[in-house]
Amino acid sequence: MHKFIAMVGTNSDESTNRKLLQYMQSHYADQAEIELMEIKGLPIFNKPENHEIPAQAQAMADKPENHEIPAQAQAMADKIEQADGVIISTPEYDHSAPAALLNALEWLSFHIQPFVDKPVMIIGASYGALGTSRAQAHLRQVLDSPELRARIMPSSEFMLGHSLQAFDDQGNLTDQQKATKLDGLFKDFQVFVEITKKLKNANATTYEEVREMDWEKL
Numbered sequence: 001m002h003k004f005i006a007m008v009g010t011n012s013d014e015s016t017n018r019k020l021l022q023y024m025q026s027h028y029a030d031q032a033e034i035e036l037m038e039i040k041g042l043p044i045f046n047k048p049e050n051h052e053i054p055a056q057a058q059a060m061a062d063k064p065e066n067h068e069i070p071a072q073a074q075a076m077a078d079k080i081e082q083a084d085g086v087i088i089s090t091p092e093y094d095h096s097a098p099a100a101l102l103n104a105l106e107w108l109s110f111h112i113q114p115f116v117d118k119p120v121m122i123i124g125a126s127y128g129a130l131g132t133s134r135a136q137a138h139l140r141q142v143l144d145s146p147e148l149r150a151r152i153m154p155s156s157e158f159m160l161g162h163s164l165q166a167f168d169d170q171g172n173l174t175d176q177q178k179a180t181k182l183d184g185l186f187k188d189f190q191v192f193v194e195i196t197k198k199l200k201n202a203n204a205t206t207y208e209e210v211r212e213m214d215w216e217k218l
């Protein structure tokens with residue numbers, strides 16, 4: 001059985017994206033183990049100085065303000081590395097993914113590489129009619145960046161518009177068509193995970209490139 005991390009793309013306590021992932025967690029329990037991952041609590045990303053200037057790292061190490069990678073980000077990275085894939089459910093803020101989600105991805109791409117060649121399924125819920133179409137397009141671009149290099153499931157979007165009205169009291173999707181579409185996409189994702197395992201010929205070099213990447217030397 002596949003094991004997936006389901007990343008809640010917001011730091012909001014009340015979230016229809018969290019509800020959507022919880023729905024998947026319980027609805028697909030017979031197909032996969034899905035663990036929710038919260039991004040709430042991560043500090044705002046700023047470049048940890050002790051990584052930027054290795055020679056000075058030791059001198060700075062005893063200063064907590066010199067920001068090591070937060071334990072929360074490292075723990076998230078470890079879980080992602082161990083998972084077969086990641087499902088990210090994003091809200092839409094100002095036609096993009098929320099800053100809190102981009103912030104999490106910045107932490108998860110700076111001197112740690114959990115997303116390299118990792119299968120990712122993007123879904124999203126928003127209050128508006130379009131259901132995160134622009135946020136998803138943005139997120140796809142970010143996950144394809146040189147530091148992240150995730151394997152994003154192609155030609156698939158699950159967009160839950162009017163998300164405040166999308167669930168019943170038991171947390172089920174009220175729109176049967178949407179539920180059926182998600183069933184199909186989730187099955188496809190599991191196939192995609194298996195296909196992606198075969199796309200590992202360049203993994204060692206890709207991983208090395210990402211590990212060695214330094215924008216200041218490009």
Ligand SMILES: Cc1cc2nc3c(=O)[nH]c(=O)nc-3n(C[C@H](O)[C@H](O)[C@H](O)COP(=O)(O)O)c2cc1C
Nearest residue numbers: 010012015016017091092093094095125126127128
């Ligand atoms: C700052 C801000 C910007 C927003 N911009 C959009 C937007 O561009 N498109 C949209 O459909 N909803 C927009 N919304 C409403 C969101 O759809 C809604 O707050 C959120 O995405 C729903 O996700 P959640 O229930 O997981 O929090 C915006 C909300 C906020 C707070």
